Each structure stands twice: as structure tokens, then as C-alpha cells.
Amino acid sequence: MDYFESDGLKLAFRVEGEGDPIVLAHGFASTHRANWIETGWSRALMDAGFRVIMPDMRGHGTSEASYDRDDYTLSAMAGDLVALLDHLGEAGADLMGYSMGAMAALVAAMEHGGRFDRVIAAGVGARLLDADRDPGPVVAALLADDPSGIADKGALGFRLFADRNGQDRRALATCFEAVRAPFPVAGLGDISRPVLVVTGEEDEQARAPGPLAALIPGARAVTVPKRDHMKTVGDRAYKEAVLKFLAG
Structure with missing residues (x-):
């Protein structure tokens, strides 16, 4: 792993391949x-001629963690993506995010549109438009001493995923509270970059991509058949839709 600094935090990243740059922002509790690597994404993009730039988002993986909620705003995460481009000497890049990473990618397109060319927001949909997205069940699951008593299946899934990835659960709980704040929906109409929104047909955490894409000028929506939030990530139909989008 290599490292760069953003907003006082030491963040990790990995670069693979040669060609046009694309930044990949992973989802909550992931790395x-x-x-991107275990799902075959980095290989698929390298084979398509891309230089793949993959940070561990703040508080995740081998990046530095904070326990201050203000350090996990989507604007801060979007700023990390720009700081990484600066560190690498890249004037711009394509950008793909999944779930939390997709939220950060959309905010990056709002606030730093000149630095990103095409944007893929996957694992997000109509639910992002809800003003009230209660973080309580997931936060409680992350902080629980014993996961066997967690009744909420969605929250349990995040807890088990965090444990599998060896994450700092206290940092993740702080992060989740921040990213579940109301999304800046009004800014979606100001995005001027080409955007693709992708969700799984059975993804109850994201819901349908169409209502979100409809608020972004010119955005396209794709639904991956018979996939939920976790299984969409490595799905072939998701990869095919993204590679077609990037091919223009």
C-alpha cells in the first residue's frame, strides 16, 4: 500500500494497471x-485499458481512523478523492463509487466536477432521497459486544462484513452516523458530468435507481436483475453496464 495525506489524515491507496485513470471509492465497512479486487473489478478495468486507483476510504482498511463525526462527511470524503488525484499528479479521472463510495462520488461531482469525467454511482437509488435514514440499528450492531443478539438482518450484515474485513467498529459507527445525514439532494441538479446509476433489482438498501437518476441531468439508470446490495458488487451485468458506459 501507498499513502497520501488529506485533511490531516493518512490514507492508503493502491494503483494497478496502465492507461486512462479511474478512481474507485468502496462502500461502507468494505476496503x-x-x-474492487476480490470481485474482479480491478482486473476487468485493467483489461479495458484503465489505470485503476483504489483508496481505502477514511476510517476503513489501512487508512487512518477518526472518532469525530465531522471527519466523515461526504464532502470530506469527496475531498479525499481530489487530494488523491493531486498526490498522483492527475488533472482528472473517471470515478466509480459503490454505496457509501457512490454517495461520496456524487458529492465529488457536485463540488469538484472539473476533476472528474464520467461518474458511476452504484448501490444507491431512491432511498438516498429519503430525508430520514435512521443510522441507529447499524450503529448499535457495530458497537454490540456480541453479534449473536442482533435481530435486524441488515444491521447484522454490516456487522459481520466489518468483522470479516478486520475493521475498527467504533470508527465505522461514527462514520455511519455521518453518512446517514440527509443527502444534499438539491445539488444533484447541478451535476454536469455524465452519470450512470446502478442498483440491484432486490437491493432494499438502495431501492430503484430511476428516481435518483431522474434528478441528475442526462443520467442513465441500470437495474441488475435478481441481485441484492451485497451480490450486485461483483455481478457480470453490473460490469458490462459500466464498461459500456465508459466506452461511450
Whole structure:
């Protein structure tokens, strides 16, 4: 792993391949390896001629953690993606995020649109438009001493995923509270970059991509058949849709 500094935090990243740069922002409780390498994404993009830039988002993987909620705003995470481009001397890049990473990618397109070319927001959909997205069950699951008593299946899934990836659960709980704040929906209409929104047909955490894409000028929506939030990540139909989008 290599490291760069952003907003006082030491963050990890990995670069693979040669060609046009694309930055990949992973989902909550994941890591660059779990989200992009183990799923075959980095190989698929390298084979398509891309230089793949994969950070561990702040508080995740081998990046530095904070226990201050203000350090986990989506604007801060979007700033990390720009700081990574600066560190690498890249004027711009394509950008793909999954779930939490997709939220950060959309905010990056709002706030730093000149630095990103095409944007893929996957694992997010209509639910992102809800003003009230209660973080309580997931936060409680992350902080529980014993996961066997967690009744909420979605929250339990995040807890087990965090444990599998060896994450700092206290940092993740702080992060989750921040990213579940109301999303800046009004800014979606200001995005001027080409955007693709992708969700799984059975993804109850994201819901349908169409209502979100409809608020972004010119955005396209794709639904991956018969996949939930976790299984969409490595799905072939998701990869095919993204590679077609990037091919223009």
C-alpha cells in the first residue's frame, strides 16, 4: 500500500494497471481489496485499458481512523478523492463509487466536477432521497459486544462484513452516523458530468435507481436483475453496464 495525506489524515491507496485513470471509492465497512479486487473489478478495468486507483476510504482498511463525526462527511470524503488525484499528479479521472463510495462520488461531482469525467454511482437509488435514514440499528450492531443478539438482518450484515474485513467498529459507527445525514439532494441538479446509476433489482438498501437518476441531468439508470446490495458488487451485468458506459 501507498499513502497520501488529506485533511490531516493518512490514507492508503493502491494503483494497478496502465492507461486512462479511474478512481474507485468502496462502500461502507468494505476496503479497496474487498470491493474492487476480490470481485474482479480491478482486473476487468485493467483489461479495458484503465489505470485503476483504489483508496481505502477514511476510517476503513489501512487508512487512518477518526472518532469525530465531522471527519466523515461526504464532502470530506469527496475531498479525499481530489487530494488523491493531486498526490498522483492527475488533472482528472473517471470515478466509480459503490454505496457509501457512490454517495461520496456524487458529492465529488457536485463540488469538484472539473476533476472528474464520467461518474458511476452504484448501490444507491431512491432511498438516498429519503430525508430520514435512521443510522441507529447499524450503529448499535457495530458497537454490540456480541453479534449473536442482533435481530435486524441488515444491521447484522454490516456487522459481520466489518468483522470479516478486520475493521475498527467504533470508527465505522461514527462514520455511519455521518453518512446517514440527509443527502444534499438539491445539488444533484447541478451535476454536469455524465452519470450512470446502478442498483440491484432486490437491493432494499438502495431501492430503484430511476428516481435518483431522474434528478441528475442526462443520467442513465441500470437495474441488475435478481441481485441484492451485497451480490450486485461483483455481478457480470453490473460490469458490462459500466464498461459500456465508459466506452461511450
